[in-house]
Amino acid sequence: EYTGDVTVDTTPAAGGGYTLKDPVRGHVTKDADNISASSLKASSGTEFTSSTNVWGDGQKFSADRSTAAVDAHANTAWTYDYYKNTFGRNGIKNDGRGATVFVHVGTNWDNAQWSDSCFCMMTGDGNGTTDPEQVDLDTMGHEMTHGVTSATANLRYSGESGGLNESTSDIFGTMVEWYANNTFDTPDYLFSDQSTPPWLRRFDKPSLDGKSADCWSSTVGKLNVHNSSGVGNHWFYLASEGSGSKIINGVTYDSPTCNGSTVTGIGNQKVAKIWYRALTVYMTSTTTYKGARTASLNAASDLYGLNSAEYKAVAAAWSAVKVN
Numbered sequence: 287e288y289t290g291d292v293t294v295d296t297t298p299a300a301g302g303g304y305t306l307k308d309p310v311r312g313h314v315t316k317d318a319d320n321i322s323a324s325s326l327k328a329s330s331g332t333e334f335t336s337s338t339n340v341w342g343d344g345q346k347f348s349a350d351r352s353t354a355a356v357d358a359h360a361n362t363a364w365t366y367d368y369y370k371n372t373f374g375r376n377g378i379k380n381d382g383r384g385a386t387v388f389v390h391v392g393t394n395w396d397n398a399q400w401s402d403s404c405f406c407m408m409t410g411d412g413n414g415t416t417d418p419e420q421v422d423l424d425t426m427g428h429e430m431t432h433g434v435t436s437a438t439a440n441l442r443y444s445g446e447s448g449g450l451n452e453s454t455s456d457i458f459g460t461m462v463e464w465y466a467n468n469t470f471d472t473p474d475y476l477f478s479d480q481s482t483p484p485w486l487r488r489f490d491k492p493s494l495d496g497k498s499a500d501c502w503s504s505t506v507g508k509l510n511v512h513n514s515s516g517v518g519n520h521w522f523y524l525a526s527e528g529s530g531s532k533i534i535n536g537v538t539y540d541s542p543t544c545n546g547s548t549v550t551g552i553g554n555q556k557v558a559k560i561w562y563r564a565l566t567v568y569m570t571s572t573t574t575y576k577g578a579r580t581a582s583l584n585a586a587s588d589l590y591g592l593n594s595a596e597y598k599a600v601a602a603a604w605s606a607v608k609v610n
């Protein structure tokens with residue numbers, strides 16, 4: 287959304303001035319020169335340089351091509367730091383390697399994606415009309431989490447495992463927003479939210495987008511992976527914040543359970559910690575929602591104990607989305 291001042295780590299450029307290479311985390315942010323996502327290679331595009339080390343102009347549809355770049359560069363750093371400081375994870379593959387981050391991918395490409403083969407983040411400029419959200423914190427956290435998932439559980443991108451893959455990206459994408467706690471991008475349970483509505487997805491009642499599932503059913507795996515993810519996202523919300531109505535950072539949420547129960551939340555940091563352990567220790571490429579329940583209960587037991595309030599909340603939240 288290109289709002290607010292951000293601080294970035296840069297490197298002196300060979301020819302003088304500075305370039306958007308993060309000396310701490312290793313990522314380099316480049317202009318894709320409008321090459322399409324399918325044609326991009328890590329070596330494509332052009333590095334940004336600045337003689338002043340002050341980047342961009344904060345305008346939404348900026349003529350300055352470094353405006354999107356500085357947000358992408360900063361938000362990649364937030365994502366890296368979230369994983370490092372929360373889980374001790376050293377980059378997407380846990381090997382310290384920094385990604386290549388592209389801005390201005392394609393023409394009016396209203397999307398973003400992670401590519402394992404390129405080890406690249408790719409972000410478009412939006413559709414040219416609505417607020418571009420491709421370099422926002424939760425979107426970049428979401429996409430880079432696809433890299434983390436493929437390096438760990440490697441959840442297959444179809445059926446229920448595909449929904450779990452997408453939900454994992456929504457969960458950690460949102461958690462990066464909570465971690466960064468930027469005043470111009472207030473932490474929330476909305477995904478791909480802009481400075482003004484609409485949001486793309488939400489956690490408290492995923493079906494409010496008209497497509498996503500609130501509750502597990504035997505056919506949920508037939509939905510698009512961005513909608514079968516609703517079951518996992520709803521579980522995450524209920525385990526974190528509990529059921530019912532609540533105002534958080536000025537947004538009203540109302541999360542109904544699917545079984546008439548009342549769930550008490552344990553806070554999103556604990557739930558994210560449980561989910562990370564479930565993803566990296568217990569889930570596999572074919573894990574289903576039922577398997578995710580088992581994986582997260584194993585993780586909760588490891589972290590907090592079998593008789594803990596945390597274990598009970600995880601179990602209650604899964605039952606509340608009809609995963610038993």
Ligand code: ASN
Nearest residue numbers: 397398399400428429432
């Ligand atoms: N933005 C989409 C996503 O991460 C693109 C994709 O790879 N499916 O879900």
Ligand code: ZN
Nearest residue numbers: 428432452455
């Ligand atoms: Zn995704």
